Amino acid sequence: MCGAPVQDLSLEGIDVATETVIQGTVTRDGQPEGGAYVRLLDASGEFTAEVVTSATGAFRFFARPGSWTLRALASGNATKDANVDAKQGDVTETSISL
Amino acid sequence: MARNDVLVDADWVEQHLDDPKVVLVEVDEDTAAYDKNHIRGAVRIDWKQDLQDPVRRDFVSKEQFEKLLSEKGIGDDDTVVLYGGNNNWFASYAYWYFKLYGHDAVKLLDGGRKKWELDSRELVDDQPQRGKTSYTAKQPNNDIRAFRDEVVDAIGKLNLVDVRSPDEFSGKLLAPAHLPQEQSQRAGHVPTAKNIPWSKAANDDGTFRSDDELKKLYSDEGVDFGKDTIAYCRIGERSAHTWFVLHEILDQPQVKNYDGSWTEYGSLVGVPIEKDV
Numbered sequence: 510m511c512g513a514p515v516q517d518l519s520l521e522g523i524d525v526a527t528e529t530v531i532q533g534t535v536t537r538d539g540q541p542e543g544g545a546y547v548r549l550l551d552a553s554g555e556f557t558a559e560v561v562t563s564a565t566g567a568f569r570f571f572a573r574p575g576s577w578t579l580r581a582l583a584s585g586n587a588t589k590d591a592n593v594d595a596k597q598g599d600v601t602e603t604s605i606s607l
Numbered sequence: 608m609a610r611n612d613v614l615v616d617a618d619w620v621e622q623h624l625d626d627p628k629v630v631l632v633e634v635d636e637d638t639a640a641y642d643k644n645h646i647r648g649a650v651r652i653d654w655k656q657d658l659q660d661p662v663r664r665d666f667v668s669k670e671q672f673e674k675l676l677s678e679k680g681i682g683d684d685d686t687v688v689l690y691g692g693n694n695n696w697f698a699s700y701a702y703w704y705f706k707l708y709g710h711d712a713v714k715l716l717d718g719g720r721k722k723w724e725l726d727s728r729e730l731v732d733d734q735p736q737r738g739k740t741s742y743t744a745k746q747p748n749n750d751i752r753a754f755r756d757e758v759v760d761a762i763g764k765l766n767l768v769d770v771r772s773p774d775e776f777s778g779k780l781l782a783p784a785h786l787p788q789e790q791s792q793r794a795g796h797v798p799t800a801k802n803i804p805w806s807k808a809a810n811d812d813g814t815f816r817s818d819d820e821l822k823k824l825y826s827d828e829g830v831d832f833g834k835d836t837i838a839y840c841r842i843g844e845r846s847a848h849t850w851f852v853l854h855e856i857l858d859q860p861q862v863k864n865y866d867g868s869w870t871e872y873g874s875l876v877g878v879p880i881e882k883d884v
Contacts, residue, residue, distance in 0.1 A: 556806035558784035584727045
């Protein structure tokens with residue numbers, strides 16, 4: 510498997526201690542935005558990964574410690590960036606409102 | 608080949624939705640995407656179930672491919688238009704696969720499912736009914752497929768293009784950052800490979816960059832267009848995207864996709880590996 514799995518925020522079965530998890534939800538007008546695209550960009554702005562949000566607007570990445578930018582894209586040319594600092598063994602939660 | 612022979616845009620697809628000689632095919636790894644909705648008239652090919660042998664790690668045989676396309680209602684003289692999620696990774700892989708088995712009239716929808724969704728174009732959930740055909744494939748064309756020994760032989764001689772993200776290339780990560788990282792193989796890259804992530808060839812909406820931008824990208828990163836090229840990634844689908852750029856859009860004559868990619872190379876005993884961390 511290499512494509513993004515179906516997104517949800519349950520951490521069941523994931524060894525959180527060894528992973529650097531960045532996750533959250535995308536909303537628009539206070540409602541979860543399913544089917545939005547979230548890209549993970551490294552500190553130099555280079556693309557690292559992309560997932561599609563679940564029906565509840567959820568997304569998740571397994572990154573490494575450091576600074577990252579999340580970029581949400583959705584229909585109607587809606588786009589929004591959010592910056593996060595991720596740590597190993599921590600789950601970094603972020604919400605992005607379009 | 609050139610861009611106009613191998614790529615179609617969403618307007619072209621909308622104009623050909625009812626053309627009986629044009630077959631739209633959605634190719635995904637996550638088949639739930641097609642079940643939810645798809646472009647009207649599109650049939651589905653499952654990257655794993657349909658295109659990988661269920662036991663050995665290899666392609667399906669010519670006979671299995673013929674059976675698959677016959678069941679999907681695809682004829683030898685149909686124009687196949689492929690699209691999918693993940694910025695067309697798996698659609699690019701299927702494109703390469705169709706070419707491997709000699710289907711020449713195949714095109715990619717620029718931007719794939721993502722651009723179509725971002726444009727808010729029509730998606731439906733009903734399954735199309737296509738009559739069965741009797742498809743005949745050609746013998747596989749291994750001029751576009753690289754095997755592990757060719758990759759080892761290419762070190763320091765040919766262009767090796769590693770299209771994974773910089774952190775996978777350096778050895779900091781073993782898989783793309785949307786997947787858990789536990790893996791068995793060693794981290795790093797093939798010595799002398801240039802790291803040119805597939806994503807540099809695409810815009811944010813998943814469409815390919817212009818010919819001039821693409822030429823500049825690969826020459827600035829040290830690809831010698833006078834030499835043969837092998838592209839690889841982790842399992843060969845992101846590198847199919849780059850193979851498409853180099854061989855189909857930029858018309859480079861000798862480009863191979865190494866579908867064994869890092870999950871094979873990084874598990875081989877005794878081969879050289881470079882690691883930056």
